[in-house]
Amino acid sequence: MSLSEARTREIVLGYLQREARRNRQPRQTTVRETRQLQTWLVVFWLNQDLQARISRFLRLGCGFSEFSDRRRADMHDYLIGRDQETDKYEDKGLQSKARAQLPESVLDILRRPEHGNFSFELEQDDILALNLVQWFKESFMRWIDPITCPECSAETQFESTLTGVGLNEEDRKYGAGSVEMHRCKADTSHPIRRFPRYNAPEKLLETREGRCGEFANLFMLFLRSVGLDARIVHNQEDHVWNEYYSRSAQRWVHLDSCEAAFDTPLMYELGWGRKMSYVLAFGVEGAQDVSRGYVADYHEHGWERRRKWDEQDLAEELTAITAGRREILPETGQTELAERDEKQEAWMADHEARLRVAQGSNDTHKARQSGTQEWRAMRAESGSAGGKSFAIGTSHTKVNPDYTLQSVDDNLRLAGSARRADHRLILTPNETSQIGTAFVSTSIPSTSSFVVEIDFRITLSPGQDQGADGMAFVCLQQQGDVPAQLSGEGGAGLGYDGLGGSGDWAAEMDTYQTVDRCNDPPTPHISLHSPPKSHHRHCIAVTPPFSLPDLSDGETRTLRIAMNAESETVQAELIIHGELEEVLPLWEAKLPGSGMMAGSSKRLLGLTASTGGIAQAHEVTRFDIWDLSRKSETDA
Numbered sequence: 088m089s090l091s092e093a094r095t096r097e098i099v100l101g102y103l104q105r106e107a108r109r110n111r112q113p114r115q116t117t118v119r120e121t122r123q124l125q126t127w128l129v130v131f132w133l134n135q136d137l138q139a140r141i142s143r144f145l146r147l148g149c150g151f152s153e154f155s156d157r158r159r160a161d162m163h164d165y166l167i168g169r170d171q172e173t174d175k176y177e178d179k180g181l182q183s184k185a186r187a188q189l190p191e192s193v194l195d196i197l198r199r200p201e202h203g204n205f206s207f208e209l210e211q212d213d214i215l216a217l218n219l220v221q222w223f224k225e226s227f228m229r230w231i232d233p234i235t236c237p238e239c240s241a242e243t244q245f246e247s248t249l250t251g252v253g254l255n256e257e258d259r260k261y262g263a264g265s266v267e268m269h270r271c272k273a274d275t276s277h278p279i280r281r282f283p284r285y286n287a288p289e290k291l292l293e294t295r296e297g298r299c300g301e302f303a304n305l306f307m308l309f310l311r312s313v314g315l316d317a318r319i320v321h322n323q324e325d326h327v328w329n330e331y332y333s334r335s336a337q338r339w340v341h342l343d344s345c346e347a348a349f350d351t352p353l354m355y356e357l358g359w360g361r362k363m364s365y366v367l368a369f370g371v372e373g374a375q376d377v378s379r380g381y382v383a384d385y386h387e388h389g390w391e392r393r394r395k396w397d398e399q400d401l402a403e404e405l406t407a408i409t410a411g412r413r414e415i416l417p418e419t420g421q422t423e424l425a426e427r428d429e430k431q432e433a434w435m436a437d438h439e440a441r442l443r444v445a446q447g448s449n450d451t452h453k454a455r456q457s458g459t460q461e462w463r464a465m466r467a468e469s470g471s472a473g474g475k476s477f478a479i480g481t482s483h484t485k486v487n488p489d490y491t492l493q494s495v496d497d498n499l500r501l502a503g504s505a506r507r508a509d510h511r512l513i514l515t516p517n518e519t520s521q522i523g524t525a526f527v528s529t530s531i532p533s534t535s536s537f538v539v540e541i542d543f544r545i546t547l548s549p550g551q552d553q554g555a556d557g558m559a560f561v562c563l564q565q566q567g568d569v570p571a572q573l574s575g576e577g578g579a580g581l582g583y584d585g586l587g588g589s590g591d592w593a594a595e596m597d598t599y600q601t602v603d604r605c606n607d608p609p610t611p612h613i614s615l616h617s618p619p620k621s622h623h624r625h626c627i628a629v630t631p632p633f634s635l636p637d638l639s640d641g642e643t644r645t646l647r648i649a650m651n652a653e654s655e656t657v658q659a660e661l662i663i664h665g666e667l668e669e670v671l672p673l674w675e676a677k678l679p680g681s682g683m684m685a686g687s688s689k690r691l692l693g694l695t696a697s698t699g700g701i702a703q704a705h706e707v708t709r710f711d712i713w714d715l716s717r718k719s720e721t722d723a
Contacts, residue, residue: 162396163404169321169369170408172286173307177371181289182312188292189313193222206350206444207336216315216331216342217349223306224347229296234269237280241273245624248606262286299345303327306344318370320377323395324363324631326355330377332427338434339368339377353445356383360672362634364392365401372424373409376401379435383445386438392633488540488711490692495527495710500693502574503582510708514558514582514696517548517704522577526561526693527712533564533690535716536652541694542709545598546641548702554598554610554639555701556581560648561619563587563691575695576621579604582695584621592617592678594648594659598639599701611638613646615657617678628657628676635671636663639703 175181193215209217234243249266258266263283271277284300285291291305303319306329310317316332318339328348330339341352348354355361366378382389413421434441492499492512501507504515505523514523531537541560547553561583563573575585579601583593593616600607606623608614614629623629638644645662659673692712696705 158396159400159404162400166367166374166404166408169319169367170374170412173319173369173371175288176308176311176317181292181308184289184292185308185312188227189219189309190222190226193218207333210333210335212315212331213333213335213340215313216310216333216340219309219313220306220342220344220349221347223302223309223344227295228302228305228344230345231282231296231298231301234267234280234282236271236273236277238277239271239273241271243269243271243280245606246270246279258283260287261290299327302344303329306342310342316370316372318368318375320366320368320381322355322363322381323365323633324361326361330368337427337430339380339431341381351445352381353383353441355381357445361631362389362392364389364633365395367405371412373412374405375409375428375431376405377431377435379438380431380441383442395633486713489531489714490527490529490710490712492707492710498527500524500526500528500573512694512707512710514694514705514707515698515703517546517702519555519698519700519702520577522574522582522695522697523705524574524582524693524695525707526563526573526691528565529690529692529712529714531690531692531712531714532716534652535690535714536650537690537692537715538647538649538713539692540709540711541646541648541707542643543596543646544641544643544704544706544708545596545639546704546706547639551701551703553701554637555698555703556599556601556696557595557597557611557638558694558696558705559583559593559595559619560646561586561591561593561693561695562650563591563619563693565689565691573691573693575619577697578699579607580621580697582697583619585619586695587619589618590678591619592657593619593695594646594657595621596638596646598703599699608632611635613659613661613673615659615674615676627679628659628674630673635661643708645709 205213207213235241236243246268249268250264254263254266261283263285265284267282267284269280269282271280285294285297286300286304288305288308291297291301292308294301295305297305304327307317307319310329310331318330320328320330320341322328328341328343328345330341332338333340336350340350341354342349343351343354346354351358355363362384363378363382365376366381368375368377378389378393379385413424416424492510499507499512502524503522504513504518505525506513512525514525515521539560543558545554545558547555556578559581563586573586575581575583579599581593581595581597583595586593594613595616596611596613597607598611600610605621608623608629609632612630612632613635614623614626616623616625617627618625636642636644643664645664647660647662649658650656651658655678656675657678658675661671661673663669663671694707694710
């Protein structure tokens with residue numbers, strides 16, 4: 088076949104991105120991908136097998152036009168849905184009900200705040216917005232967690248989520264797409280506590296409880312009820328907040344009613360530690376991509392995370408929504424709004440100025456306040472000191488590890504499908520229904536800190552396009568003799584579920600989303616579970632959705648984990664190897680109830696993996712462990 092160089096580049100790039108699974112959409116390439124592409128263009132013409140596979144890929148109807156059309160249609164439906172939701176806040180009767188809830192102190196716009204360091208001069212509308220967000224958080228809306236038993240007020244635990252036919256008439260009437268079911272821990276015979284995720288502001292005026300979705304939803308109604316120009320802002324990493332237009336600042340100002348936050352748009356990245364991709368604002372005057380205003384590292388790395396939609400398609404859809412909203416306005420109104428848009432774009436483009444303002448604000452660097460500690464840790468929103476990402480560092484590597492795959496050969500307890508092969512440890516072969524575990528009994532005291540580095544490779548069978556369960560690192564407190572074999576549940580249990588108890592933990596690398604058994608977030612994800620059970624009710628830290636590369640692509644990566652025994656915290660990093668090594672901080676979390684078990688003295692460390700109905704190979708080429716207490720003695 089005869090192809091131009093440009094068409095060849097398009098075909099090869101599209102094929103590679105589809106095969107990678109992480110990047111299914113053709114998009115702007117990174118520098119690393121461009122270099123790889125140049126190499127592949129040469130390989131393409133020299134490798135007949137590759138040409139045949141690409142030809143087959145195109146013949147099967149997986150061409151770019153069809154895929155792009157489907158992707159744009161999905162994006163269109165999402166954006167139109169968000170746009171249409173803004174109309175409900177314009178109901179005059181609802182606005183009147185909301186205003187009736189407001190105390191006089193909130194409406195006293197002449198009362199200036201006693202405290203605050205603001206980046207612009209506050210006028211009456213600004214003071215009103217500030218008073219409103221503080222009152223809403225402190226006096227009106229209640230964060231739902233921890234959810235308590237309706238009969239005895241004891242703590243509950245999540246049991247299941249109802250959807251579809253499980254919803255009752257009232258759930259459907261008020262837009263609850265799901266209902267969480269929570270059962271009393273103290274007495275399971277007590278009535279289950281239902282938590283419907285209502286989407287109707289009129290119902291939320293009654294219940295006055297929820298999480299970030301309910302907070303932003305109802306707060307939007309209050310903003311409109313007092314006459315403020317307002318928008319609701321959706322972040323693809325599962326958070327939502329509001330903005331109002333400030334005539335003094337001549338821009339849209341950030342408001343987060345979950346945190347009572349005012350004009351701290353970089354709080355999510357610099358305080359919470361969240362890495363964001365798309366941030367989109369919707370109001371009755373149009374829709375806008377405001378990502379640059381909220382993503383601190385947008386120009387360096389933020390755009391690399393924007394892989395879900397085509398940038399031109401997104402811009403065209405948002406422009407069409409805005410034009411449709413404004414076409415009924417008089418020309419003067421359209422001109423005024425266009426000038427607002429220009430000023431907003433200029434503000435978002437001045438990255439350095441916004442960063443300087445943020446660095447001078449203590450509120451910007453606060454970790455998340457709303458939600459329980461466990462819930463914040465699970466969403467990786469607990470932040471870190473000074474709002475900076477933590478780093479485990481490499482000082483431990485200045486000395487040889489205390490344990491390696493080779494040194495523990497005689498002390499390595501293998502179970503199930505696990506076996507040694509040369510210098511590798513194969514936990515599961517590329518077959519279905521496998522469980523493989525490998526544990527080493529160390530002399531590391533349960534009261535001592537340690538660091539572990541694991542070089543792992545997860546490989547799918549040819550032709551598969553999704554992962555198969557995954558693998559985990561497990562830390563158990565050793566009591567008495569070590570069993571000859573240690574193995575937990577397979578499939579979604581990843582080979583570790585059921586091992587250990589209170590004070591034990593597991594860091595799982597999950598490549599298959601199991602919602603029914605484990606309530607898994609999107610995969611791939613890396614999460615911390617204590618006690619070591621794979622259901623995410625036991626998860627205390629997890630990577631944000633879509634923040635990781637495809638972990639089952641056959642590439643070797645390094646998981647580095649540090650356990651601080653004194654603070655009872657666990658940190659994790661993922662190291663991506665290539666021309667430029669990249670270290671991704673994953674999470675840092677405190678273990679719940681991690682006291683040492685009676686009779687325990689040493690740590691039992693291991694690796695587990697499993698497959699269910701899909702085949703996937705799990706291999707480990709390096710398993711190094713440093714006993715930091717021994718290192719401290721050496722340093723002394």
